[in-house]
Amino acid sequence: MPQRRHLVASAIVVLLLALLPLAGSRYAVDLTTEVLIYALFALSLNVIIGFTGNISFGHAAYFAIGGYACTILLTTYNWPLAASLPAAVVLAGLVAAVVGYFCVRLTQIYFAMLTLAFAMLVWGVAFKWKAVTGGDDGFTGIKLPAMLAHHVGYFYFTLAVVAVGVAALWVICHSAFGLTLVAIRENAVRAGFIGVDTRRMRWAAFTVAGTFGGLAGALFGMYHRGMYIENAYWTESANVLIMVLLGGIYSFVGPIFGAAALHLLQTFTNQYTPYWPTVLGLILLVIVLALPDGLIGLAARVKARRGRT
Amino acid sequence: MTDMLSISGLWKSFAGFVATRDVSFDLKAGELHAVIGPNGAGKTTFFNLITGHLRPDKGAVSFEGRDLVGLPPQKIVRLGIARSFQRINIYPRLTVFENVQVALIAHEGQQWNLFRPGRSLHREGTAELLELVGLAAEGAETAGELSYGKQKQLELAIALASQPRLLLLDEPTAGMSPQETGETIASVRDIVKARGLTLLFTEHDMAVVFGIAERISVLHHGEIIASGDPDAVRNDAEVRRVYLGEHGLGEQGHG
Numbered sequence: 265m266p267q268r269r270h271l272v273a274s275a276i277v278v279l280l281l282a283l284l285p286l287a288g289s290r291y292a293v294d295l296t297t298e299v300l301i302y303a304l305f306a307l308s309l310n311v312i313i314g315f316t317g318n319i320s321f322g323h324a325a326y327f328a329i330g331g332y333a334c335t336i337l338l339t340t341y342n343w344p345l346a347a348s349l350p351a352a353v354v355l356a357g358l359v360a361a362v363v364g365y366f367c368v369r370l371t372q373i374y375f376a377m378l379t380l381a382f383a384m385l386v387w388g389v390a391f392k393w394k395a396v397t398g399g400d401d402g403f404t405g406i407k408l409p410a411m412l413a414h415h416v417g418y419f420y421f422t423l424a425v426v427a428v429g430v431a432a433l434w435v436i437c438h439s440a441f442g443l444t445l446v447a448i449r450e451n452a453v454r455a456g457f458i459g460v461d462t463r464r465m466r467w468a469a470f471t472v473a474g475t476f477g478g479l480a481g482a483l484f485g486m487y488h489r490g491m492y493i494e495n496a497y498w499t500e501s502a503n504v505l506i507m508v509l510l511g512g513i514y515s516f517v518g519p520i521f522g523a524a525a526l527h528l529l530q531t532f533t534n535q536y537t538p539y540w541p542t543v544l545g546l547i548l549l550v551i552v553l554a555l556p557d558g559l560i561g562l563a564a565r566v567k568a569r570r571g572r573t
Numbered sequence: 574m575t576d577m578l579s580i581s582g583l584w585k586s587f588a589g590f591v592a593t594r595d596v597s598f599d600l601k602a603g604e605l606h607a608v609i610g611p612n613g614a615g616k617t618t619f620f621n622l623i624t625g626h627l628r629p630d631k632g633a634v635s636f637e638g639r640d641l642v643g644l645p646p647q648k649i650v651r652l653g654i655a656r657s658f659q660r661i662n663i664y665p666r667l668t669v670f671e672n673v674q675v676a677l678i679a680h681e682g683q684q685w686n687l688f689r690p691g692r693s694l695h696r697e698g699t700a701e702l703l704e705l706v707g708l709a710a711e712g713a714e715t716a717g718e719l720s721y722g723k724q725k726q727l728e729l730a731i732a733l734a735s736q737p738r739l740l741l742l743d744e745p746t747a748g749m750s751p752q753e754t755g756e757t758i759a760s761v762r763d764i765v766k767a768r769g770l771t772l773l774f775t776e777h778d779m780a781v782v783f784g785i786a787e788r789i790s791v792l793h794h795g796e797i798i799a800s801g802d803p804d805a806v807r808n809d810a811e812v813r814r815v816y817l818g819e820h821g822l823g824e825q826g827h828g
């Protein structure tokens with residue numbers, strides 16, 4: 265339930281973040297902007313993973329669609345931001361609905377492979393449709409409204425959009441719909457025999473995930489002043505998947521911590537060594553062997569142990 | 574009394590193996606009916622054919638005059654049939670309370686509500702059902718950590734949350750201690766009678782079967798070889814030969 269202490273805690277976090285630019289570090293502001301975007305991206309993926317129990321290996325597709333659509337509409341078509349951003353989000357959601365329609369017919373590894381296959385098609389379109397997307401040169405030269413052109417302005421914009429996005433996802437995940445999704449994750453046969461059309465529910469969840477993934481992608485495209493085909497590549501899908509697993513799939517906020525931890529770690533590692541993939545491998549090992557329910561699960565266990573002694 | 578469930582000429586085979594062979598079966602409203610038979614006789618398959626978890630190769634299943642064949646499980650439960658499963662079927666990571674709450678949410682068609690907090694819905698109805706099956710004190714526990722017997726009770730509460738008129742229980746007491754078995758059966762009987770439900774159940778414990786069933790059907794190799802009141806079935810020569818002989822005829826005993 266949206267208890268008062270949750271609301272207060274969230275308000276404090278947003279307020280503290282809002283104070284960050286006062287510290288005067290552009291580096292910190294940019295890094296936090298990125299973390300916020302990835303947090304929303306990871307949360308959106310967890311609607312599929314944590315709430316329906318299926319692993320999507322192609323979530324970068326919706327991120328990329330949101331990013332390309334928003335930046336292309338802004339730049340090529342000169343749409344105002346108030347139109348391009350919603351349009352990009354809706355487009356990502358629509359594509360997720362079409363792809364999801366097929367994917368939810370499958371489960372487990374087959375579901376994962378189909379999401380991956382569709383994401384590769386999206387990558388192929390971004391690569392091949394050079395006239396619109398810029399192909400492998402990337403789509404650059406983004407026109408942003410003056411207010412957002414400054415990094416602090418963009419930080420506040422991102423903070424506001426992510427806060428609204430996270431709040432919306434929170435409501436959805438804790439709704440009757442969200443609780444029913446968890447029941448499907450836990451036992452689809454049983455959920456079917458209380459009268460739930462599990463396939464349609466999973467379809468809806470997939471669409472929700474794609475929609476918010478598209479929102480994160482739109483924020484990303486504008487932040488980076490461009491989109492590149494790498495943003496649609498399967499390694500991006502893997503990256504966000506690892507964020508979700510690292511944070512913990514069984515808690516709503518887990519992916520936020522996973523996104524922050526992984527992105528910060530990646531940024532710092534890249535400053536000192538070219539061995540990020542190796543470090544990533546080690547992180548995966550730790551998740552699989554020691555943190556099956558992620559950082560949040562670890563925190564819960566530590567708390568429980570303290571409570572006992 | 575009219576037939577609530579009427580089945581005729583039902584067949585089902587798995588890769589050539591016939592698990593349900595020309596089964597015809599009628600169930601009267603308000604009846605407590607047991608389906609018994611050796612392991613592998615086809616009892617669970619029979620239930621799955623009724624609830625849409627399996628599709629019959631041939632034959633008709635009609636519930637209160639409606640043809641069920643081809644309907645998916647989630648539609649069938651909405652017509653008024655609920656069941657428990659032989660292998661425990663709960664949501665292990667949800668709390669006991671939420672296990673029942675979700676069933677009530679689905680029964681009210683609220684699973685598409687993206688705004689109302691799920692955990693605030695049907696709190697009273699959930700508490701009542703948990704009370705009914707004797708799990709009032711366990712509401713906050715993680716369902717998967719309950720004892721086996723209590724998980725079976727939880728499944729009963731989940732099934733009842735769908736407000737069925739026909740309740741199917743697949744081995745409701747399997748794996749329970751004799752004491753739990755006795756309590757469970759008494760409570761099942763009370764609930765079924767108090768709510769005016771019709772009960773169809775499978776069970777290997779003959780004491781349970783002969784203790785509460787008003788009618789019994791015996792399945793053997795997918796076929797119904799006898800059907801009638803407990804005395805008739807107990808004295809049926811064929812039944813004694815294939816099944817009851819080894820089960821000690823109504824005394825306590827497992828298969």
Ligand SMILES: Nc1ncnc2c1ncn2[C@@H]1O[C@H](COP(=O)(O)OP(=O)(O)OP(=O)(O)O)[C@@H](O)[C@H]1O
Pocket residue numbers: 587592610611612613614615616617618619659
């Ligand atoms: N999905 C399936 N695929 C193949 N064979 C199956 C399937 N389901 C059941 N069977 C076979 O059908 C036969 C009947 O199985 P069923 O589970 O209905 O028996 P049962 O009477 O419920 O047995 P038990 O008392 O052990 O629960 C068994 O031989 C089983 O192996």
Ligand SMILES: [Mg+2]
Pocket residue numbers: 616617618659743
């Ligand atoms: Mg069985």
